[in-house]
Amino acid sequence: QSSSIYITLTIIGFFFTGVPGSMVVTWTTFNKTESKVEYSFLGGRHFEMTANGDATLFVDSGEEQRHMYIHRVTLTGLKPAAAYVYHCGSDKGWSDAFFFAALNDSTNFSPRFALYGDLGNENPQSLARLQKETQLGMYDAILHIGDFAYDMHEDNARIGDEFMRQIESIAAYVPYMTCPGNHEATYNFSNYRNRFTMPGQTESLWYSWNLGSAHIISFSTEVYFYLEFGLELLFKQYEWLKKDLEEANRPENRAVRPWIITMGHRPMYCSDDDQDDCTMFDSYVLHITTHKNVEFVSFTGVDLELWAHEHTYERLWPVYGYKVYNGSKEQPYVNPKAPVHIVTGSAGCREKTDMFNPNPKDWSAFRSTDYGYTRMQVVNTTHIYLEQVSDDQYGKVIDSIWVVKESHGFSAWF
Numbered sequence: 001q002s003s004s005i006y007i008t009l010t011i012i013g014f015f016f017t018g019v020p021g022s023m024v025v026t027w028t029t030f031n032k033t034e035s036k037v038e039y040s041f042l043g044g045r046h047f048e049m050t051a052n053g054d055a056t057l058f059v060d061s062g063e064e065q066r067h068m069y070i071h072r073v074t075l076t077g078l079k080p081a082a083a084y085v086y087h088c089g090s091d092k093g094w095s096d097a098f099f100f101a102a103l104n105d106s107t108n109f110s111p112r113f114a115l116y117g118d119l120g121n122e123n124p125q126s127l128a129r130l131q132k133e134t135q136l137g138m139y140d141a142i143l144h145i146g147d148f149a150y151d152m153h154e155d156n157a158r159i160g161d162e163f164m165r166q167i168e169s170i171a172a173y174v175p176y177m178t179c180p181g182n183h184e185a186t187y188n189f190s191n192y193r194n195r196f197t198m199p200g201q202t203e204s205l206w207y208s209w210n211l212g213s214a215h216i217i218s219f220s221t222e223v224y225f226y227l228e229f230g231l232e233l234l235f236k237q238y239e240w241l242k243k244d245l246e247e248a249n250r251p252e253n254r255a256v257r258p259w260i261i262t263m264g265h266r267p268m269y270c271s272d273d274d275q276d277d278c279t280m281f282d283s284y285v286l287h288i289t290t291h292k293n294v295e296f297v298s299f300t301g302v303d304l305e306l307w308a309h310e311h312t313y314e315r316l317w318p319v320y321g322y323k324v325y326n327g328s329k330e331q332p333y334v335n336p337k338a339p340v341h342i343v344t345g346s347a348g349c350r351e352k353t354d355m356f357n358p359n360p361k362d363w364s365a366f367r368s369t370d371y372g373y374t375r376m377q378v379v380n381t382t383h384i385y386l387e388q389v390s391d392d393q394y395g396k397v398i399d400s401i402w403v404v405k406e407s408h409g410f411s412a413w414f
């Protein structure tokens with residue numbers, strides 16, 4: 001079974017100092033083997049270089065207690081923007097050969113992303129389009145904003161294995177960056193924590209990284225809901241978030257990476273009608289009365305907040321505290337005076353898409369119940385472009401905006 005391998009490529013360590021990044025390759029085998037990645041420049045002699053790592057045993061908590069080995073190998077010293085070919089495994093069996101481009105570490109770089117949440121093993125409608133576009137080189141990174149596989153732990157975690165094989169055709173080519181959603185909660189998020197490898201030391205639960213002129217923060221909205229797994233996680237994340245935002249907001253940091261973008265699974269505002277979190281024109285996230293309410297992140301000069309969980313696409317006018325703060329009536333996203341929110345959870349899963357409440361509030365700008373995903377390009381320090389792709393309409397772009405900011409930060413809102 002050692003050739004039963006799936007691969008995800010994630011980034012570790014992109015720092016303000018501009019030190020060229022490194023990538024970590026993560027895969028699974030069902031017997032204990034060595035962990036090697038052989039790689040080379042694309043076009044050169046194949047597999048000239050070797051990197052070694054190690055494997056950790058993951059025992060699923062289902063009744064079969066299935067054992068698997070999660071291998072992690074870090075590639076360092078990669079040449080920015082250079083293309084590489086690699087495979088991974090050991091002398092007991094190798095994966096297919098994949099290619100990737102090391103990320104350009106310049107703050108002038110204009111990274112392109114695909115982003116979505118709620119992609120399942122069954123009915124993953126957008127998957128084919130994402131596989132093709134990723135392999136065509138349309139994206140520098142993917143942001144999967146929670147809810148994987150539906151659910152990774154099911155069938156003694158075989159659904160997790162199957163899902164990882166499904167996304168291998170994306171995640172082996174570009175960094176696949178994640179945050180946890182409610183569908184990962186079973187057994188204390190153990191499938192999520194074990195199968196992914198995000199930056200930092202939090203088992204992928206919360207972290208931040210930089211690309212181009214953006215500082216991207218990923219956090220867990222689930223710490224507000226699954227208190228049985230540890231109230232201390234909520235406080236730990238809060239303290240970390242506060243510090244990370246402070247650091248990103250230091251004038252010397254904000255000068256080079258002015259965009260602060262967050263991603264978290266459950267949105268603050270949404271206008272679905274699904275008898276779930278979103279029945280009161282916002283999400284339970286905003287009703288949680290434990291102190292450390294999640295909207296505090298909006299109050300720290302964050303520019304853009306990306307969410308999923310609702311199986312629809314919704315774009316909001318700039319909003320804070322239920323109030324719209326357009327840049328101007330004619331150009332709401334030019335120098336907006338509050339964060340811009342996007343809810344994009346319609347990639348496709350067995351729960352299908354949700355319905356909208358027919359009478360949205362005034363902060364709701366555009367809504368679609370089509371399956372699809374979002375593209376984003378952080379063009380430069382003043383411009384971000386976002387567009388929504390409808391998979392139902394064969395890839396048609398059904399919505400797009402430019403967010404333009406001449407100055408960033410909390411003070412720019414007044």
Ligand SMILES: *[C@@H]1O[C@H](CO)[C@@H](O)[C@H](O)[C@H]1NC(C)=O
Binds near residue numbers: 080108
């Ligand atoms: C990285 O991107 C910047 C901005 O587009 C470009 O000027 C630079 O040449 C790129 N670096 C490499 C190594 O290609």
Ligand SMILES: *[C@@H]1O[C@H](CO)[C@@H](O)[C@H](O)[C@H]1NC(C)=O
Binds near residue numbers: 233
């Ligand atoms: C759940 O997992 C987190 C992350 O590893 C850990 O800090 C926490 O203690 C765990 N909670 C329980 C109840 O085991």
Ligand SMILES: *[C@@H]1O[C@H](CO)[C@@H](O)[C@H](O)[C@H]1NC(C)=O
Binds near residue numbers: 317324326329362
């Ligand atoms: C925000 O801008 C949009 C687009 O111009 C407009 O329809 C909406 O009424 C504005 N909202 C407020 C509260 O000004």
Ligand SMILES: *[C@@H]1O[C@H](CO)[C@@H](O)[C@H](O)[C@H]1NC(C)=O
Binds near residue numbers: 379380381382383
């Ligand atoms: C950023 O990109 C936009 C759109 O391409 C362009 O109009 C603008 O001049 C650029 N701004 C800077 C500071 O380069």
Ligand SMILES: [Fe+2]
Binds near residue numbers: 183
């Ligand atoms: Fe969800």
